[in-house]
Amino acid sequence: MTRRRTLFLGLAGGIAGASIAATAVLAQEGLNPVVKARHAQMTLFAFNLGTLGAMAQDKAEYDAEAATAAAGNIVKLSSLAAGPMWAPGTGVGDVEGTRALPAIWENMDDVITKAVALNEAAVAMEAAAGEGLDSLKAAFGPLGAACGECHKSYREPE
Amino acid sequence: MTRRRTLFLGLAGGIAGASIAATAVLAQEGLNPVVKARHAQMTLFAFNLGTLGAMAQDKAEYDAEAATAAAGNIVKLSSLAAGPMWAPGTGVGDVEGTRALPAIWENMDDVITKAVALNEAAVAMEAAAGEGLDSLKAAFGPLGAACGECHKSYREPE
Numbered sequence: 001m002t003r004r005r006t007l008f009l010g011l012a013g014g015i016a017g018a019s020i021a022a023t024a025v026l027a028q029e030g031l032n033p034v035v036k037a038r039h040a041q042m043t044l045f046a047f048n049l050g051t052l053g054a055m056a057q058d059k060a061e062y063d064a065e066a067a068t069a070a071a072g073n074i075v076k077l078s079s080l081a082a083g084p085m086w087a088p089g090t091g092v093g094d095v096e097g098t099r100a101l102p103a104i105w106e107n108m109d110d111v112i113t114k115a116v117a118l119n120e121a122a123v124a125m126e127a128a129a130g131e132g133l134d135s136l137k138a139a140f141g142p143l144g145a146a147c148g149e150c151h152k153s154y155r156e157p158e
Numbered sequence: 159m160t161r162r163r164t165l166f167l168g169l170a171g172g173i174a175g176a177s178i179a180a181t182a183v184l185a186q187e188g189l190n191p192v193v194k195a196r197h198a199q200m201t202l203f204a205f206n207l208g209t210l211g212a213m214a215q216d217k218a219e220y221d222a223e224a225a226t227a228a229a230g231n232i233v234k235l236s237s238l239a240a241g242p243m244w245a246p247g248t249g250v251g252d253v254e255g256t257r258a259l260p261a262i263w264e265n266m267d268d269v270i271t272k273a274v275a276l277n278e279a280a281v282a283m284e285a286a287a288g289e290g291l292d293s294l295k296a297a298f299g300p301l302g303a304a305c306g307e308c309h310k311s312y313r314e315p316e
Contacts, residue, residue: 033205039201040202044198047194047195077238080234083224084209
């Protein structure tokens with residue numbers, strides 16, 4: 001379970017100091033710094049997924065190199081040690097500006113399973129993206145679905 | 159120059175489609191999506207640097223594992239393929255909400271050199287962070303300086 005641990009290091013504890021530090025650095029931005037960091041990660045997911053999605057939906061010309069780079073970014077982003085970004089007490093009802101449901105912290109093992117699955121779907125996309133548009137399209141569904149798996153269960157509907 | 163190329167894939171061209179796609183995905187958020195993605199990357203830099211900085215400044219207890227994880231995150235974030243995030247025409251005077259100076263696009267080779275130096279400082283921090291507080295402190299100055307190198311030359315003062 002080393003990979004799981006790497007992906008979510010510090011989720012269960014030992015991160016109070018780190019979270020406080022991040023709070024000090026980002027407090028001036030208004031939003032809770034942990035929430036802000038999560039949003040930033042999601043923004044970068046969306047930015048890179050947008051590149052792939054446009055090609056998958058024939059809205060942009062297929063570009064093997066750009067697609068592979070975007071997929072590689074999603075691999076890196078989905079393998080960030082995420083513990084401090086999911087510090088307990090930063091869900092809906094705890095802080096403003098988040099749609100992260102308390103169920104996250106009650107089902108952390110499942111959350112980590114879904115996070116690992118996202119990383120695996122991104123790795124598959126990175127391998128597929130440069131192999132032609134059909135290959136990219138085939139990998140896009142599972143990648144989008146992996147995002148959706150977490151959102152369905154753990155994000156408050158708008 | 160493969161590493162340089164990987165770090166900034168697509169900077170000089172071939173990314174129009176990808177940028178347009180990202181624009182479509184993120185347009186509803188108000189801010190230019192390229193600017194938003196850059197801000198997201200900087201937010202994640204700051205979040206993880208905050209963890210290290212708090213320890214370096216004795217404001218948080220030294221935690222080898224958390225420090226190594228934060229440094230590892232900075233390694234990944236500083237190695238994202240960044241071309242689409244620095245699309246031409248997204249600096250000060252082109253779009254709202256950015257402090258990215260036009261000098262960036264006039265000195266891209268220097269920008270890439272500085273980006274590579276940041277990645278190298280992060281790699282050094284990842285190696286040092288788990289080796290004790292003194293080791294972390296020694297690596298923190300160069301890492302902060304690497305951030306500053308780009309900000310000094312290429313970010314509009316507030």
